[in-house]
Amino acid sequence: MDVILRAEGVDLSYGTYQAVSGADFTLKRGEVAAITGSSGSGKSSLLYCLAGVLPPTSGTVTFDGTQLSALPDGELSALRRTRLGFVFQYGELLPELTVEENTALPLRLAGISKDHAHVMAAHILKRLGMGDLLRRRTSKLSGGQSQRVAVARALVHRPDVVFADEPTGALDSANAEAVLKEFLWLARSQKTAVVIVTHDADVAAKADSQYAMSDGALIQRVSA
Numbered sequence: 557m558d559v560i561l562r563a564e565g566v567d568l569s570y571g572t573y574q575a576v577s578g579a580d581f582t583l584k585r586g587e588v589a590a591i592t593g594s595s596g597s598g599k600s601s602l603l604y605c606l607a608g609v610l611p612p613t614s615g616t617v618t619f620d621g622t623q624l625s626a627l628p629d630g631e632l633s634a635l636r637r638t639r640l641g642f643v644f645q646y647g648e649l650l651p652e653l654t655v656e657e658n659t660a661l662p663l664r665l666a667g668i669s670k671d672h673a674h675v676m677a678a679h680i681l682k683r684l685g686m687g688d689l690l691r692r693r694t695s696k697l698s699g700g701q702s703q704r705v706a707v708a709r710a711l712v713h714r715p716d717v718v719f720a721d722e723p724t725g726a727l728d729s730a731n732a733e734a735v736l737k738e739f740l741w742l743a744r745s746q747k748t749a750v751v752i753v754t755h756d757a758d759v760a761a762k763a764d765s766q767y768a769m770s771d772g773a774l775i776q777r778v779s780a
């Protein structure tokens with residue numbers, strides 16, 4: 557079994573409040589996993605642990621054989637920059653940059669030339685229906701358009717794992733479908749694994765494995 561990410565007994569506390577309790581999670585290369593659950597159940601907190609954004613209070617997260625919390629900060633951020641992709645709930649686009657520049661950022665940070673990075677960015681933006689807005693500043697976009705740019709930016713460097721927190725929340729059903737298709741296409745063609753937190757039952761139903769989060773506990777519903 558080709559496991560890319562494994563979490564064992566992950567707890568996360570904020571002070572005395574325990575947001576995640578004993579989460580076990582295994583993700584194979586190319587697998588799409590969906591996590592559903594009510595607001596406040598700990599989905600985003602778990603995602604932060606899985607993605608190496610927050611160290612678990614106890615338990616371990618292992619990415620491709622390396623325990624994330626054992627890595628020095630510099631190595632952890634390099635790993636996150638090159639091998640992981642993120643679409644977080646509270647958008648983090650740079651408003652003064654264009655759609656194309658925002659999307660190309662992970663490639664530019666990896667040292668890829670501007671021309672090449674922009675060709676790759678334009679390619680994925682077209683697939684997400686943003687081909688006409690390449691030169692627009694992201695401060696001028698609607699919520700749904702911004703969300704698609706965030707998705708494009710998370711996928712442009714073809715990471716091993718993409719973490720997406722409600723990536724279709726601001727989208728109408730046609731655009732939600734386009735975003736999901738892009739995740740599935742990457743998973744199938746590049747073996748990119750995807751962890752997607754969603755309220756949308758249709759999105760969850762298309763995933764390979766499904767989990768529910770309730771009061772900080774993660775329960776597997778459908779296994780890959």
Ligand SMILES: Nc1ncnc2c1ncn2[C@@H]1O[C@H](COP(=O)(O)OP(=O)(O)O)[C@@H](O)[C@H]1O
Pocket residue numbers: 570573575593594595596597598599600601602
């Ligand atoms: N930085 C924080 N400090 C204290 N409590 C937090 C913090 N972030 C989240 N929480 C609490 O942890 C619980 C889980 O939050 P979260 O992971 O955001 O849930 P979800 O994404 O499922 O809505 C909530 O009760 C929330 O209020």
Ligand SMILES: [Mg+2]
Pocket residue numbers: 599600601645721
């Ligand atoms: Mg959340």
